[in-house]
Amino acid sequence: MALYEKYPVHLSNSLGGKKEVFKPVNPGHIGMYVCGPTVYNDVHLGNVRTFLTFDIVSRYFRHLGYKVRYVRNITDVGHLENDADEGEDKIAKKARVEQLEPMEVVKHYTEGFHEVMRQFNILPPSIEPSATGHLVEQIEITKNLIDKGLAYEVNGSVYFDVMKYHTSHNYGILSGRVIEDLIESGRKLDSQDEKRNKIDFALWKKASPYHIMRWPSPWSIGFPGWHIECTVMSTKYLGETFDIHGGGMDLKFPHHECEIAQAVGANGKQPVNYWLHSNMLTVNGQKMSKSLGNSFLPRQLFAGDHALLEKGFGPMTVRFFMLQSHYSSTLDFSNEALNAAEKGFRKLSNALGTVKKLEHTGGSDNAELRDDLLKMVDACYSNMSDDFNTAKTLAALFEMSARINDFKSGNLSLKNISEETFHAFRNAYIQIMEDVLGLREEEEHNHELLSGVINVLIDLRKKARVDKNYALSDKIRDDLKQLGVQLKDGKDGEINFTIE
């Protein structure tokens, strides 16, 4: 029996707002699409949380035995400065500002994005398509929508006719927006006169003379609208109806609503069975935003290089910190919370190192102990299958850590469990930590030279202790502590150290 049959996944579907049992279109296979970054600037922590969320989703599904095709795009064109479909393309603007070719900007920030993903141990998707690589498809679907009467051309630009679509479908099915309210409340810009209705959105925009990124189309030299790329790339690689579509909460409207309208308009069916949205980040209770000056970049967080940060925090600490909350809740960043996470993560990380070194010594099951251990293993899976509840899974791992330390110290004896139980317990801990949650030891500044020097001092301290020269042994320990090196004396006389 595959793991996914033993632990069927339940997930909260934004489309309908209910928690449902997950059933893939094709048994054993999963198609998942996630809106990737617009590569005109550095990724910020909000982006990281979204990609982390779906990293967990794909890791867990794979761990359960599903074959996952995970598509996450790179938006390298078409994301307009504002959703009035006016203004300059973000990438083109940046290119002019920095006197670079647009594709130079794209490459620079794409590589930066990949580096950040690597630091957070977020695995790459199966396919990472770019919008500019799919212009032909975007033009084709635009033609299709015009043919169906759901889009119209004005002055070389093409717009999606929302009211027309709404006569036979439901615009607002995902976001809960009421179309009448949208029409009433909007403001009218002069330049929006091209549209039949202000809520219409662009499928193709004619390029103004200053626009650097431009391609030929049946309607004009121009560039595609923002929403169409995701529809095209998800359909191309995952089919007209696929399993999961993810993204940040802020994309729910209008972006994902528009995607649904385009796909339903073009193909006549709902494109996605399960919509998943990850929630936003706040800082000290306030939303994280550039204008408030409280947003920070990953590298600022690592270095502690920001007015709101007392010190730096490693990427694994941050990853752990984010996993301690549910992806659908807002999460608050603060020094206090980060400090707590750092200590908590160190505890798990230490237990991971310990459990790897544990070896079964031969014995048979004590029923009570066995049930206790296996119950925790089961909890990990049940919790993960319950809408990817990483917080509860971590709680289970902390309890397992206590047992692991008991085995190490001798409070519990490995002779009281069978080899089978031991391996089930040990493997679950390691796999849930490393494969599913993607947590690994923080990349310490572990230079061989430094370790060697510390070990020399440790040897001296050992000798001092044997000689009961505690004044000297304490001096070695205290002086090292001053420098950020913590020595830990084991019962057996062995000494370990950690660098802070």
Added chain:
RNA sequence: GUUAGUGUACCCAAGAGGUUUAAGGGAUCUCUCUGCAAAAGAGAUAUUCAUCGGUUCGAAUCCGAUCACUGACUCCA
């Protein structure tokens, strides 16, 4: 204004009607181990879940109202 969501201990946070006499992490305190530390283990710290009503045999969990906060879309500047 429209719409979606949130409000749980000193801090972060889980919780989707009875298995919770409210997980887990941090903090604080006590004890065990230890030459002393550190680490680790054991225990303690919310009669209570923003407020007020209601439904129910039973609610943090459902409904209504109020207050506060957040996102999106607007509005104003």
